[in-house]
Amino acid sequence: MKYLLDSVAMKKIDEYSIKTTGIPSVVLMERAALSVSSFVEKLAYNKKDSGKKDISICVVCTKGNNGADGLAAIRQLYLHGYKTLVYEAGRKEPGTDEYELQKNIIKNLEIPFECAVQDNILPLDEYDFIIDAMFGIGLSRDVTGVYAQIIDEINRVSAVKVAVDIPSGLSAGIVQVSNKKVKADYTVTFGFDKTGMVLYPGRKYAGKVIVSDIGFAVSQDNVQKILENNPARMIEKKDILMIPEREADGNKGTSGKVLIAAGSRSMGGAAFMSAQSAYRSGCGLVRVFTHENNKNALLTLVPESICDTYNDKNSNCDELTKWCTWADCIIAGPGLSVSGQSEEIVKCILQSGSDATLILDADALNIISENEEYYEYISRYKGKVIMTPHVGEMSRLTGKSVGQIKGNSVETALCYSKEHGVICVLKDAATVVCDHDNIYINTSGNCGMATGGSGDVLTGVIAGMMCAGFDDECFAAALAVYIHGCAGDMCRKNQGIFSMKAWDIAESLSTVFTQNNTDYN
Numbered sequence: 063m064k065y066l067l068d069s070v071a072m073k074k075i076d077e078y079s080i081k082t083t084g085i086p087s088v089v090l091m092e093r094a095a096l097s098v099s100s101f102v103e104k105l106a107y108n109k110k111d112s113g114k115k116d117i118s119i120c121v122v123c124t125k126g127n128n129g130a131d132g133l134a135a136i137r138q139l140y141l142h143g144y145k146t147l148v149y150e151a152g153r154k155e156p157g158t159d160e161y162e163l164q165k166n167i168i169k170n171l172e173i174p175f176e177c178a179v180q181d182n183i184l185p186l187d188e189y190d191f192i193i194d195a196m197f198g199i200g201l202s203r204d205v206t207g208v209y210a211q212i213i214d215e216i217n218r219v220s221a222v223k224v225a226v227d228i229p230s231g232l233s234a235g236i237v238q239v240s241n242k243k244v245k246a247d248y249t250v251t252f253g254f255d256k257t258g259m260v261l262y263p264g265r266k267y268a269g270k271v272i273v274s275d276i277g278f279a280v281s282q283d284n285v286q287k288i289l290e291n292n293p294a295r296m297i298e299k300k301d302i303l304m305i306p307e308r309e310a311d312g313n314k315g316t317s318g319k320v321l322i323a324a325g326s327r328s329m330g331g332a333a334f335m336s337a338q339s340a341y342r343s344g345c346g347l348v349r350v351f352t353h354e355n356n357k358n359a360l361l362t363l364v365p366e367s368i369c370d371t372y373n374d375k376n377s378n379c380d381e382l383t384k385w386c387t388w389a390d391c392i393i394a395g396p397g398l399s400v401s402g403q404s405e406e407i408v409k410c411i412l413q414s415g416s417d418a419t420l421i422l423d424a425d426a427l428n429i430i431s432e433n434e435e436y437y438e439y440i441s442r443y444k445g446k447v448i449m450t451p452h453v454g455e456m457s458r459l460t461g462k463s464v465g466q467i468k469g470n471s472v473e474t475a476l477c478y479s480k481e482h483g484v485i486c487v488l489k490d491a492a493t494v495v496c497d498h499d500n501i502y503i504n505t506s507g508n509c510g511m512a513t514g515g516s517g518d519v520l521t522g523v524i525a526g527m528m529c530a531g532f533d534d535e536c537f538a539a540a541l542a543v544y545i546h547g548c549a550g551d552m553c554r555k556n557q558g559i560f561s562m563k564a565w566d567i568a569e570s571l572s573t574v575f576t577q578n579n580t581d582y583n
């Protein structure tokens with residue numbers, strides 16, 4: 063697990079390092095600059111056909127500390143023999159102390175220097191590399207005027223763009239303040255991953271992100287002591303190792319009993335997908351409660367599952383109640399459809415008296431968004447409740463537009479989770495998982511997963527992690543989302559981004575679990 067920080071948190075860490083522990087600001091800056099210049103040099107080294115003198119590098123800066131980092135980096139590259147230019151934008155007033163210090167060194171070394179003039183922007187076509195050091199985490203408002211013109215020029219040319227700390231115009235936090243942003247090929251960021259580069263649209267602008275240790279006096283282990291609020295976190299591959307070991311003397315009843323209430327008269331696929339992925343994620347017994355039309359197909363596709371059915375005339379709620387109390391985890395909703403009968407089924411589960419962890423997905427969510435009283439049933443449900451809306455479902459649940467949700471997915475998920483006392487898994491390209499005091503942003507997966515049934519597979523993986531024996535359900539849900547994304551990444555490799563489908567994702571889960579074992583055990 064790694065922390066994801068915003069500008070407020072980064073400023074605290076900066077301040078703590080400089081003021082409390084006494085690490086001089088210029089020392090941090092020199093290390094920051096060195097990490098940028100050595101990275102650019104590594105890229106330049108791969109252009110073997112050119113000598114250093116033929117490789118041209120331009121740093122674009124304004125007069126804050128991000129610009130100061132850029133000046134120090136270009137000085138290091140100049141001293142290594144590259145052809146360099148400083149392109150400065152900014153008002154007449156002096157820059158920060160650090161900026162003026164670095165600028166003085168640039169002057170003393172007589173490194174070529176140009177000032178930007180509005181409406182007469184220097185063409186940047188001739189540069190092999192552009193180091194973007196206009197705005198770092200100090201960005202506070204929309205980028206306009208000469209700055210916006212320069213960003214357009216940077217984005218227009220074909221140079222390799224390396225952003226210092228964060229692409230200029232991008233905010234480090236959960237909300238973006240500017241429409242104008244540098245589209246970087248690489249970002250060398252300092253100390254910690256930044257929330258704004260993990261969420262979309264930031265992730266598209268940051269390119270490949272390199273996190274560089276520049277010597278802040280705060281590490282991943284003690285970051286929480288410095289900050290007041292719990293920062294967001296991202297799951298990493300090695301976290302898969304935290305899955306508790308299976309009991310050597312366990313049996314199918316002790317490895318997790320899952321009830322899946324899914325599938326309707328004309329929609330069976332979702333139930334099969336959930337069942338298959340629940341078994342692939344370690345569950346001991348999977349019982350599917352579905353429409354009788356789906357029984358034969360289910361037992362053919364997932365013969366390990368147990369099947370109970372309802373039909374058009376009889377919702378079979380007495381049986382369903384019994385199986386709810388049997389289960390350790392219940393999935394409700396995939397392919398259930400929205401009808402009076404499916405409403406009855408969801409209500410029956412919520413009022414079953416079971417204390418199993420309950421995952422509400424798809425049509426269960428659509429039913430809830432149409433019937434306010436279901437929140438009352440949720441609040442009285444004995445077990446933990448996990449709700450897994452995609453952005454469209456979240457829009458129906460909250461009345462917010464898709465645009466509003468996408469523009470502030472963390473806040474939306476967090477508010478929803480706090481208001482209803484549930485773990486919220488807000489599914490999107492960067493899925494957010496949260497409860498009242500934990501936030502996870504997912505980094506695995508790819509757009510090949512934007513295909514029917516991927517979400518049904520996720521419910522099965524979440525059920526698997528709920529049965530795996532974690533104490534912290536929110537972490538377990540975030541881990542499931544991460545594993546699901548890794549399975550998607552495996553499919554991208556094997557089936558390709560266009561051809562992969564949800565069943566492939568379920569089938570790739572075993573490789574994610576076993577590959578991890580060989581990697582780390």
Ligand SMILES: NC(=O)C1=CN([C@@H]2O[C@H](COP(=O)(O)OP(=O)(O)OC[C@H]3O[C@@H](n4cnc5c(N)ncnc54)[C@H](O)[C@@H]3O)[C@@H](O)[C@H]2O)[C@@H](O)CC1
Binds near residue numbers: 086196
């Ligand atoms: N010890 C230090 O001082 C260190 C500083 N670091 C660097 O410092 C950066 C943060 O520096 P600053 O806080 O000086 O801020 P930035 O350099 O990120 O921003 C520059 C200035 O632009 C102004 N500004 C913000 N939005 C604007 C807009 N839309 N249009 C025009 N002007 C705008 C702000 O008032 C700010 O003073 C980090 O991203 C990092 O690169 C790192 O080197 C770590 C060490």
Ligand SMILES: Nc1ncnc2c1ncn2[C@@H]1O[C@H](COP(=O)(O)OP(=O)(O)O)[C@@H](O)[C@H]1O
Binds near residue numbers: 424492508511512519
């Ligand atoms: N571009 C993407 N990048 C990463 N993951 C994605 C992307 N698009 C979709 N996904 C993932 O695929 C799943 C889709 O779920 P959902 O929308 O419920 O699909 P369905 O209802 O068809 O099963 C979610 O887990 C989501 O996070």
Ligand SMILES: [K+]
Binds near residue numbers: 195
């Ligand atoms: K920058």
